[in-house]
Amino acid sequence: MSVKDKTQVVGFLGPEGTFSELAARAYFDNSTTEAPEYSSWRSIKEVFLAVSQQHCDVGVVPVENSSEGAVTETQDCLDDSDLRIVGEIILPISQNLLVSKEHADTPISKIVSHKQSLAQCRGWLKEHYPHVQLEECESNAVAAEIASTHKGVAVIASSQVVEPYGLMIKSEDIQDFLHNSTRFLLLSKYELPSLSHGQSDFKTSLVLRAENSPGALYGILGPFALLGFDLTRLESRPSKTVAWEYIFFIDFLGDYQALEDSGLFSQLEAVTSGLKCLGSYVTLFDGRSN
Amino acid sequence: MSVKDKTQVVGFLGPEGTFSELAARAYFDNSTTEAPEYSSWRSIKEVFLAVSQQHCDVGVVPVENSSEGAVTETQDCLDDSDLRIVGEIILPISQNLLVSKEHADTPISKIVSHKQSLAQCRGWLKEHYPHVQLEECESNAVAAEIASTHKGVAVIASSQVVEPYGLMIKSEDIQDFLHNSTRFLLLSKYELPSLSHGQSDFKTSLVLRAENSPGALYGILGPFALLGFDLTRLESRPSKTVAWEYIFFIDFLGDYQALEDSGLFSQLEAVTSGLKCLGSYVTLFDGRSN
Structure with missing residues (x-):
């Protein structure tokens, strides 16, 4: 019995369409057992609380990006809480510049995204859109929603949000470092039996x-x-x-x-x-x- | 001759009213020589560039907060550039909840600030405004401007911005940790003669x-x-x-x-x-x- 077999509800740092959701699905969707339910939470702290209060069996949060470094909120929560790390998944992160299909020809006057995504594309943005206003927002999914309803606003996000928000890809794979990956942790209130106890990895x-x-x-x-x-x-x-x-x-x-x-x-x-x-x-x- | 004596133009992470400006002025205003000119730059990277291209003699940027940790953009710039650290100033950081004087009685529906300031007041915000929307923006000064023109929007910032933006203090000293301080670095293109060469500090x-x-x-x-x-x-x-x-x-x-x-x-x-x-x-x- 392993983390995958024991998990019915998986909480992730939301909203839907974030890299945390991608990570959660990549981890659990290959499971041989029944697919779990997924639930979205507004902040890293809320994911920790949801697991702690047993609204979820497992929580999925980002902890480190290979070019931008630590997600400090996750580290601070790890120190404060009594949750256990029961797994880890490393996901390659491909960033794209996306615009509303409807207003695809409008010149871009603003680019919105989560601060980590903006930071991962800093060099590319400086080269291609040096004079366009950059705006941080709480998640790439929220940014996608803004871009879908505002003319001239583009978003940096995964291709995952293209479909649900009626967007299209304007530039692909725009992250500054090709090896761009993020580590996500799986958290649980209880020590779950390990996947391969005794192995060296x-x-x-x-x-x-x-x-x-x-x-x-x-x-x-x-x-x-x-x-x-x-x-x-x-x-x-x-x-x-x-x-x-x-x-x-x-x-x-x-x-x-x-x-x-x-x-x-x-x-x-x-x-x-x-x-x-x-x-x-x-x-x-x-x-x-x- | 020291850093203070040799400096005519001081660049800081702007816009005006940021803690970086406070730090720059705290460092240079006690100087015995003529007060320097101050110039504001839009990002940490721009401060580095401005000093490197000799638009400024010295640049002032935050490098670490005592409760929130490293300012990673400053560290990455330090590694990339050939500027020298020629001084450091540690400033106690007092955060306040500020609202427009004009709309002081409007209930607060949104609180805007720089991410570091929001993070420094996370516990206080959760206790006092658990259901109010929080929004990150690029600096506390920009946030102050938004608060001054939008009904129901409050800002977290230093008391420095009260006067210029027509705000008033609603709650004082709201940072979660009383020992909240930020370290700022002074950067120069050239090694400046040290203030007290040979001393142990x-x-x-x-x-x-x-x-x-x-x-x-x-x-x-x-x-x-x-x-x-x-x-x-x-x-x-x-x-x-x-x-x-x-x-x-x-x-x-x-x-x-x-x-x-x-x-x-x-x-x-x-x-x-x-x-x-x-x-x-x-x-x-x-x-x-x-």
Whole structure:
């Protein structure tokens, strides 16, 4: 039994048509069991709450883009909540410039999109539309709706929104970096039985707090290096309790069992003032297992 | 001769009324020499360009907030450009809910602000205006202008914009964390003579690239720990060339001379594939020297 088999309702960062919905469907639509229900939530925080309050079995939120970096709201929510990370899916992100079919010939006077999408196309926009006003909005789907009803307004979004909003593609694959991908996390209130427990392709996520003293971070990284664990990511975030103090998010290759068996966990406990395991999980690439 | 004495034109992240302008004025207005001219630029990237193309002597941009974390656009620009960090000022950030004086009694139906300001007041907004629509816009000053001309629209901003936009304070000091401060960097095309060369309160900023191999970051932090340098910050950013590879921004206490004399620089060169010093500089707190 795995994450896929146990899941009836999947919440995602909405509205419909976002990359989070694409990620959720890519993860669950290949499931051999019955397709789950999907529910859309207005913010990352609301997805966390919906899972926590059991309106959903699993929540899907973005956590990092390969060119734009961390989604800090997701990290802050991970630290605050007691949800577990039970899976991860990496989705290639292709951005497109879309306009209303009806007003396709109107010159573009404004381009709207989510800030992450605008940031991913910054270079392209500067080259092709240097003088057009850019406007951030809360999601690409909301932007698509605006573009569908306002003459001269284009949107940057996935091709997913073309059909439902009566849009057409004006320029395709406009992201600045071809390797543009986003990592999405699957969150659950309970530890779900893993897809392939014991295999070496598990990843484990930790949040660590350390005293603000010289060499503190070096002391944290020591046990990983000396025991041969490969860090895939280290991200610092403000502690939110004391100005200019930080907490650290660390991902490494290995499962929870390896963390305990190797002595890593107890060695980390000795050099941190707080240590929380967010989950051990397997990464899927665009719906395919690694 | 110091940064203050040599500066005739100061560019800042505009428009007028932003915290960047407050920071620029707090830094230069206490100067003993003639007050500089100030010029406003539309984006962080434009401030970098303006300094690089010598439209300004110094540029002022935000780099980190104590509760919301890094301003990633500034970090990416620092890596791309050849500007030097020649100073830093830390400004306490007080956020306020402001409404148009004229329509002060109209119920609030929408709150607009820059995303960082909205994020800094997330908890307060949820408690006091849970059902009011929130809208991001490019700066608090632009938001102030919208609020001044639209009935029922409030803005989150510094009290600085009250006067010029005909607003009034509805709620004061609404940021979620009382210690809310932002660090602003001063950028220059040329290394300016330092304010207090040789003193111990210098900070130095580096960007480092390392091979993507187990223990690589541990290897980078080793020389700092073993030579007794105190890291004040470590931030990872996507390398932008290979997906899921990172570069590291490191700040530590000490000046460039100490970096060379101690052997730290040559030790770092041995464990990195790229090493760039962004500058050594002194921190001012709200216009006062530390």
